[in-house]
Amino acid sequence: MKVYIKTYGCQMNERDSEAAAGMLSSLGYGITDNEEDADILIFNTCSVRDQAERKAIGKIGILTRLKKRKPGIYIGIMGCMAQNRGEELLQELPHVDFVIGTGKLHKLPEILAETIKKRNRQLHLEEDHGVLTGMGTHFLGTNQISAYIAITRGCNRFCSYCIVPYVRGREISREIGDIRHEAEILVGQGIKEIMLLGQNVAAFGLGGDINPPPPEVSPFADLLAELNTIPGLKRLRFTSPYPSYFNDKLIRTMAALPTVCHSLHLPLQSGSDHILKAMNRHYTGKQYLEIAGKLRSAMPDITFSTDVIVGFPGETEEDFNATRAVMNEVGYDNAYIFKYSPRQGTAAAKMEDQVPQEVKEQRNQILLDDLARRVAEHNSRLKGKIVEVMVEGPSKRNSERWCGRTSTNKVAIFDPSDGMKSGDMVMVKVNRTTAMSLFGEVCAIPEEKP
Ligand code: SAH
Numbered sequence: 001m002k003v004y005i006k007t008y009g010c011q012m013n014e015r016d017s018e019a020a021a022g023m024l025s026s027l028g029y030g031i032t033d034n035e036e037d038a039d040i041l042i043f044n045t046c047s048v049r050d051q052a053e054r055k056a057i058g059k060i061g062i063l064t065r066l067k068k069r070k071p072g073i074y075i076g077i078m079g080c081m082a083q084n085r086g087e088e089l090l091q092e093l094p095h096v097d098f099v100i101g102t103g104k105l106h107k108l109p110e111i112l113a114e115t116i117k118k119r120n121r122q123l124h125l126e127e128d129h130g131v132l133t134g135m136g137t138h139f140l141g142t143n144q145i146s147a148y149i150a151i152t153r154g155c156n157r158f159c160s161y162c163i164v165p166y167v168r169g170r171e172i173s174r175e176i177g178d179i180r181h182e183a184e185i186l187v188g189q190g191i192k193e194i195m196l197l198g199q200n201v202a203a204f205g206l207g208g209d210i211n212p213p214p215p216e217v218s219p220f221a222d223l224l225a226e227l228n229t230i231p232g233l234k235r236l237r238f239t240s241p242y243p244s245y246f247n248d249k250l251i252r253t254m255a256a257l258p259t260v261c262h263s264l265h266l267p268l269q270s271g272s273d274h275i276l277k278a279m280n281r282h283y284t285g286k287q288y289l290e291i292a293g294k295l296r297s298a299m300p301d302i303t304f305s306t307d308v309i310v311g312f313p314g315e316t317e318e319d320f321n322a323t324r325a326v327m328n329e330v331g332y333d334n335a336y337i338f339k340y341s342p343r344q345g346t347a348a349a350k351m352e353d354q355v356p357q358e359v360k361e362q363r364n365q366i367l368l369d370d371l372a373r374r375v376a377e378h379n380s381r382l383k384g385k386i387v388e389v390m391v392e393g394p395s396k397r398n399s400e401r402w403c404g405r406t407s408t409n410k411v412a413i414f415d416p417s418d419g420m421k422s423g424d425m426v427m428v429k430v431n432r433t434t435a436m437s438l439f440g441e442v443c444a445i446p447e448e449k450p
Pocket residue numbers: 010048049161162163164198199200240241242267269307308309338339340341342343
């Protein structure tokens with residue numbers, strides 16, 4: 001039987017889909033990226049914004065026709081929307097066979113087998129900590145050089161706008177030894193770069209405490225140092241950290257470890273102190289800038305990306321301008337700007353003074369324009385410079401040219417040299433830049449890092 005898995009939402013969800021594909025393929029199921037070819041269609045869903053839910057429901061809704069044409073297929077929903085709307089999904093979508101919440105993903109093979117055997121509909125939403133250890137399988141593509149490892153699940157922060165703590169449960173961390181083992185297996189299979197994942201990664205190993213630790217305590221820094229010693233692992237990245245967890249130890253460790261990339265996703269959400277407070281984000285604009293400043297002093301070439309929400313309840317023009325000012329000061333190289341979307345059950349959904357949609361649209365556009373200008377300018381400063389690039393492979397737009405990424409997460413496009421392969425480290429002299437990419441030529445291959 002062939003399985004098609006479609007993913008919505010964040011990298012944590014992408015990783016869950018990959019783990020699901022890994023589990024099912026090890027049991028003999030085929031994995032296909034063509035839904036027409038599939039006997040089982042699984043939708044791994046997201047609830048973070050209303051639009052994310054509507055997109056998935058729309059897509060699953062139109063599959064009624066496919067199921068009429070091919071009554072033998074199975075359709076399942078997993079992930080955050082499954083957790084959020086469980087029963088309701090089975091009622092509203094009569095052609096759906098199973099719904100699996102975020103705490104039960106590791107049970108997917110059993111649940112699927114039951115559905116097939118009994119030909120009845122299944123709903124599984126209970127929390128089960130086995131999900132933390134039961135999801136370590138991978139499903140790698142050929143020539144894949146980068147892989148995800150989930151190091152924590154859930155979130156304890158309860159930012160007032162956010163549904164994640166409700167749909168993913170309380171934060172739990174894996175053991176360092178387990179993570180190292182998973183990383184070693186991946187490196188043995190040709191992986192050169194690992195992206196560590198968690199809703200609040202830098203809180204790793206702190207036992208779910210929402211208070212950021214003192215300056216010299218950071219189990220997350222210990223994890224980075226441990227993974228840095230794996231022979232053959234060239235790069236470590238991670239996402240997403242909550243700003244207040246960047247203490248001195250973590251910053252010093254990041255700067256000292258050769259594998260840790262100098263690009264950081266550091267969610268700002270807002271630059272206005274009173275909006276940050278209403279969001280239950282425990283830092284001020286000034287404190288955020290101090291953290292970014294410390295990171296930049298330790299790693300002068302570091303690039304930052306961020307998440308920002310426009311139109312949070314009560315956001316005035318002045319609040320918005322405070323966000324714009326912090327963004328200009330940090331000088332992000334990428335930013336995901338979201339229009340606030342009320343989520344039922346969260347504290348912010350009950351707040352008065354919701355911002356009109358057209359104001360959200362305007363603010364969104366202003367920030368996107370600021371960003372595009374800034375990134376083009378940042379990239380143009382790299383003209384004439386030599387940058388180190390990890391080779392990914394032929395570029396999607398023009399397969400005669402190859403692409404790769406710098407440690408600072410810039411895409412570089414160049415002509416491949418003889419014998420070049422994915423995962424190689426090369427030096428590229430940049431001779432042209434756009435807001436999207438750096439264009440250049442390979443100059444010399446540096447010595448392998450230990
Ligand atoms: N754990 C991650 C974020 C996960 S959600 C972190 O804290 O960095 C990804 C992003 O979606 C958030 O950073 C936030 O900017 C955005 N987001 C979350 N809830 C939202 C909502 N209700 N409306 C609009 N954007 C939202």
